[in-house]
Amino acid sequence: xxxxxxxxxxxxxxxxxxxxxxxxxxxxxxxxxxxxxxxxxxxxxxxxxxxxxxxxxxxxxxxxxxxxxxxxxxxxxxxxxxxxxxxxxxxxxxxxxxxxxxxxxxxxxxxxxxxxxxxxxxxxxxxxxxxxxxxxxxxxxxxxxxxxxxxxxxxxxxxxxxxxxxxxxxxxxxxxxxxxxxxxxxxxxxxxxxxxxxxxxxx
Amino acid sequence: xxxxxxxxxxxxxxxxxxxxxxxxxxxxxxxxxxxxxxxxxxxxxxxxxxxxxxxxxxxxxxxxxxxxxxxxxxxxxxxxxxxxxxxxxxxxxxxxxxxxxxxxxxxxxxxxxxxxxxxxxxxxxxxxxxxxxxxxxxxxxxxxxxxxxxxxxxxxxxxxxxxxxxxxxxxxxxxxxxxxxxxxxxxxxxxxxxxxxxxxxxxxxxxxxxxxxxxxxxxxxxxxxxxxxxxxxxxxxxx
Numbered sequence: 001x002x003x004x005x006x007x008x009x010x011x012x013x014x015x016x017x018x019x020x021x022x023x024x025x026x027x028x029x030x031x032x033x034x035x036x037x038x039x040x041x042x043x044x045x046x047x048x049x050x051x052x053x054x055x056x057x058x059x060x061x062x063x064x065x066x067x068x069x070x071x072x073x074x075x076x077x078x079x080x081x082x083x084x085x086x087x088x089x090x091x092x093x094x095x096x097x098x099x100x101x102x103x104x105x106x107x108x109x110x111x112x113x114x115x116x117x118x119x120x121x122x123x124x125x126x127x128x129x130x131x132x133x134x135x136x137x138x139x140x141x142x143x144x145x146x147x148x149x150x151x152x153x154x155x156x157x158x159x160x161x162x163x164x165x166x167x168x169x170x171x172x173x174x175x176x177x178x179x180x181x182x183x184x185x186x187x188x189x190x191x192x193x194x195x196x197x198x199x200x201x202x203x
Numbered sequence: 204x205x206x207x208x209x210x211x212x213x214x215x216x217x218x219x220x221x222x223x224x225x226x227x228x229x230x231x232x233x234x235x236x237x238x239x240x241x242x243x244x245x246x247x248x249x250x251x252x253x254x255x256x257x258x259x260x261x262x263x264x265x266x267x268x269x270x271x272x273x274x275x276x277x278x279x280x281x282x283x284x285x286x287x288x289x290x291x292x293x294x295x296x297x298x299x300x301x302x303x304x305x306x307x308x309x310x311x312x313x314x315x316x317x318x319x320x321x322x323x324x325x326x327x328x329x330x331x332x333x334x335x336x337x338x339x340x341x342x343x344x345x346x347x348x349x350x351x352x353x354x355x356x357x358x359x360x361x362x363x364x365x366x367x368x369x370x371x372x373x374x375x376x377x378x379x380x381x382x383x384x385x386x387x388x389x390x391x392x393x394x395x396x397x398x399x400x401x402x403x404x405x406x407x408x409x410x411x412x413x414x415x416x417x418x419x420x421x422x423x424x425x426x427x428x429x430x431x432x433x434x435x436x437x438x439x440x441x442x
Contacts, residue, residue: 051265051416051418052416052417053408056413056414056416060440060441061413061440062437069433073426085348085350085351086351125209125216164349
């Protein structure tokens with residue numbers, strides 16, 4: 001019974017969240033914030049997609065022109081994400097993160113004085129988990145692997161694979177949860193705003 | 204209460220990331236500049252000014268992107284880097300993916316690579332095997348990343364058949380070498396040694412004092428060679 005109620009609540013809040021997201025995206029300012037955030041997160045995750053070699057190249061002795069070349073090479077790699085399932089998960093992760101940023105900006109701008117925004121920290125945890133889960137676990141190359149191997153030895157590479165997959169799933173769950181939560185808050189803000197506007201007109 | 208749990212979770216994740224960064228900064232893997240297998244090198248060991256090492260597993264897709272790009276641009280790589288900059292290029296083949304339970308093919312591929320080295324032509328066999336894996340699997344999106352379809356466990360003939368196209372490798376000698384497990388001790392020993400030097404993952408590139416993990420490529424050898432050049436130039440620029 002309790003589970004049914006939870007499912008119903010989630011389902012209702014998801015609908016409200018979708019309505020508020022649609023409202024947000026009709027406004028060019030928030031659509032731009034979303035698009036900018038999407039490109040930013042997509043770039044960032046693609047940069048670290050196949051290990052930390054790009055990061056190591058940025059801090060190497062390469063000349064500034066070569067470093068710009070390196071940073072520029074990530075853009076075509078972003079487009080190639082569409083050609084593999086792993087790449088699509090990166091795009092999807094970036095999309096979710098970008099939606100949260102647009103939602104947060106809206107909620108932050110329209111919140112009551114001193115009001116807390118629930119869902120922001122959950123989104124942050126989701127984004128971080130999505131980041132550390134990146135890499136090629138079948139090669140042991142990942143952002144998690146070095147620390148795990150330090151704790152549990154070389155055998156931890158297999159562990160990094162499992163933990164990476166769990167972190168990926170957790171990241172998606174937390175990000176979606178955060179979107180629903182922020183979307184619901186924004187729905188209340190929008191409804192209240194509309195009510196106030198209509199009330200002001202009818203006076 | 205909920206807020207405390209959320210903050211705790213956030214602190215935990217940030218702390219974990221912080222520990223990762225600090226660990227990587229203070230624990231560089233030890234560098235071993237002694238050549239492991241003379242056959243798996245290019246360049247003049249006696250006069251080389253630089254030593255460039257690649258730790259690899261033949262069934263690691265990111266390692267293969269690097270090697271395919273080098274093979275397709277061997278003239279430039281050989282002249283511009285190995286010859287002009289006097290680099291000793293060494294490949295350290297491991298079967299880490301087998302040890303980590305990710306690919307049963309890594310072990311026979313590693314054994315075969317060392318058997319080919321015993322016959323004196325590691326490079327031809329290595330590039331022929333990579334080319335075959337690309338044609339049969341990687342070009343079809345199989346075994347290319349974490350979420351793609353896995354390459355099935357291959358029949359031993361997959362590794363023997365390559366010898367048929369190479370004059371320098373005798374098939375019967377290769378079969379005997381594999382069946383008698385003549386190179387398994389060397390493979391195991393090198394995998395064990397590599398495991399302590401690569402923080403768990405391949406490809407790891409060690410160019411004198413410069414180290415890089417992973418390789419961002421897309422199986423387009425022109426594009427990937429651009430990334431190889433960045434890596435080589437970063438190594439040459441390292442102090």
